[in-house]
Amino acid sequence: MDMDMNRARDRGSRERLVVIGGDAAGMSAASQARRLRGPDELEIVAFERGHFTSFSACGIPYWVGGDVAERDELIARTPGEHRARDIDLRMRTEVTEIDVAAGRVHARDVDSGAESWTSYDKLVIATGARPIRPDMPGAEAPGVHGVQTLDDGEALLASLARARGRRAVVVGAGYIGVEMAEALIKRGYEVTVVNRGKEPMSMLDPDMGRLVHRAMTGLGITMVDGAEVTKMLTGDDGRVRAVATGDAEYPADVVVLGIGVEPETALARAAGLPLGPHGGLLTDRAMRVRGHENIWAGGDCVEVLDLVSGLYRYVPLGTHANKHGQVIGTNAGGGYATFPGVVGTAVSKVCDLEIARTGLREKDAHRVGLRYETVTVESTSRAGYYPGASPMTVKMLAEHRTGRLLGVQIVGREGAAKRVDVAAVALTAGMTVEQMTSLDLGYAPPFSPVWDPVLVAARKATAKVRATTT
Template sequence: MSIERLVVIGGDAAGMSAASQARRLKGPEELEIVAFERGHFTSYSACGIPYWVGGDVGARDDLVARTPEEHRARGIDLRLRTEVVEIDVAGRRVRAREVESGAESWTSYDKLVVATGARPIRPDMPGADAAGVHGVQTLDDGQALLDSLARARGERAVVVGAGYIGVEMAEALINRGYQVTVVNRGSEPMSTLDPDMGRLVHRAMEGLGITMVNDAEVTEVRTGEDGRVRSVRTADAEYPADVVVLGIGVSPETGLARAAGLPVGVHGGLLTDLAMRVRGPLADGRVWAGGDCVEVLDLVSGRERHIALGTHANKHGQVIGANVGGGYATFPGVVGTAVSKVCDLEIARTGLREKDARRAGLQFESVTIESTSRAGYYPGASPMTVKMIAERGTGRLLGVQIVGREGAAKRVDVAAVALTARMTVEEMTALDLGYAPPFSPVWDPVLVAARKAAAKVRGGTR
């Protein structure tokens, strides 16, 4: 019996999860696995990088779940500092280049996994590539930022963008003693929330001493004679900076796949079926893709979207590995759940924002309630704001956003389950959630919001 070869492009969550799962199902005598990674690290938590930079996580290696040596010990031919620069789908082979030496070679495959991840968006403006300007997506990026902070020995930082990465990096830099300015082109930080909920995050950031500049866009990064960043400019002002962190967001790293003729969606991510196989005849059922380089089905809106999260990447890898290894698994889609924090302020969302619902052509009602994390009389009870969106007429839950202190963020998981089950807000009011004064009021904040939403839907039914 001939041995098949699986080639994996990308050594982080999706790629190495796929390789590891395939190896569990098939031994080296049945399946040879070759994995290429252009960086220095494998199987690490990119989501933990802001907490490492800020000092909450003590060491870089604490973020590594499985080292290259551990992967190799499991029978995976892992080639670090080697970048795949071409995919020849017709010839079933990839061309790889060693980063240090520049030496190139072709490797044939029977099955291919594309797990190239995403890249930080760099604005097209003067100075965007200057020394001291950092995107933060990989462990190598995090190390480069820390090295830059050590060299700069400055005290002023500018974060461009106020999404998850921007907000988390602003907190990290505050923890390191920097004066931080966040320049955000939106009306409020956290565009993944509706503006009224983002305003709560804005107030919390200012309470930490972070200067928020909203409705502004950086037009230029200015440098000194040494070539390092000295300031950033907007149309109306200039902000001094010893270091700049880009928190604008990420885009799928699909240039390699595009050049090979593989299909991408409107958001730039590779398109796959439920088994994570790349669609179209060119892939010939031999190419899979997962992680931050793919688009996934939004179960609420029914549309494809790009979401760069390690949770999804690891699930994609498990599905791919099962299918490559002769089993069967699918990834049905997502509801868009995400949590974050700014110091002790917890931020959570799942499902659709108001503008998402409008874009999907849905008529809806939205409600916002104020509650507490525990029974009001119990020590430590803290305020919590919950916003809930429901479809007009049917009452189907469409989305939930939560901002509050300890105990707020993970309450969004109840809403994520309700969204997946396509529950109505009326049905949610009867959920049998856990209650005791140290953990919740008699009516949990999510249920209070559901009751108010159900009443509004009934009143707004046409």
């Protein structure tokens, strides 16, 4: 702390907060700190190596698919807007080193190559995630695209515009994979999804993933499960022409990588900051990097506590990143806030199929040594007699004997996905499935059956838990 005070004294009475990363977590932290402390008290310097700030990466598939008309609709706040709030935002500037002992960062201007050191009293690391690119022949060929930034989205759209044919291969069937499959279907492409898992959406149990497989096939998407991509084949012009697995080739005019992301923590690792088993930074509840009083981290570069299992997980989602930023900015600005953890809630869709999960899957419960019961129920989104009622499947996990809710997965049409929020609240509160059956949920025929599908699952789970304890 004495070193921090000396640095601040050298600049007068102002402290300096340095932020690495200009997207959700980083700029939320900068903005919140500015709300709490004015420019006379706190200087804020932020570095962003890309062209954009505060954008929605989650919205890129919908921009590519045409649901969002313009790129700029995905930008929540421009560099100019941040600067108008007295944040010294340095675009196209990449931080290349963190010197923890000296309290400074080294940065390089991406365009000019100019280099400089900037000292800090407080540091925020919000370096995000990087797309996993397979280490194989042809992975860097023209026509092969990751989807992580707005630049990536622009490059993909340009590639689609000049593609000679209408065949697309998506590698991976997680959230990004299925969302990009939908986007490409909407673009009029013939889509093949190559997935190394037995079923798509590995964040679901295989029996629920099977429902997604069936629906995607029904939409005209060719599903290739249990297949490992070995290389990208290129034509005479060097552009990708096919994706190869061990025993087959799938023609492609464009390839989209939906394999997932991993934390971008090379800077933190080089600086000797603590990383978890998934490669993400480890923080306390105040999002302070463990063992470092004046360094915080948030967003897709950190690991978070799973409130159900009690273990740390890597869950890269924009919802968490914005919450992390608020907590960090409050603490860096002199206030107090904490981020308690997550229950693992996520939703997605492919065309009209909605997919949701929260809490633990069966293999997660196995991994942490929990005994559990499962139930699966078929229900409808509205009263069965009301026009537009559509089917949905709800799977619920409850702890053996105690009946504590462990997880819920939902696959269905309109009105299915957001029902998972009820389960997310129940998980956060540590409710049992029996307690859930008494929840006073809203009812009217256009919105729900008399017994909401989640509560039907809770009733069946309660009966199963009781049967195993008598």
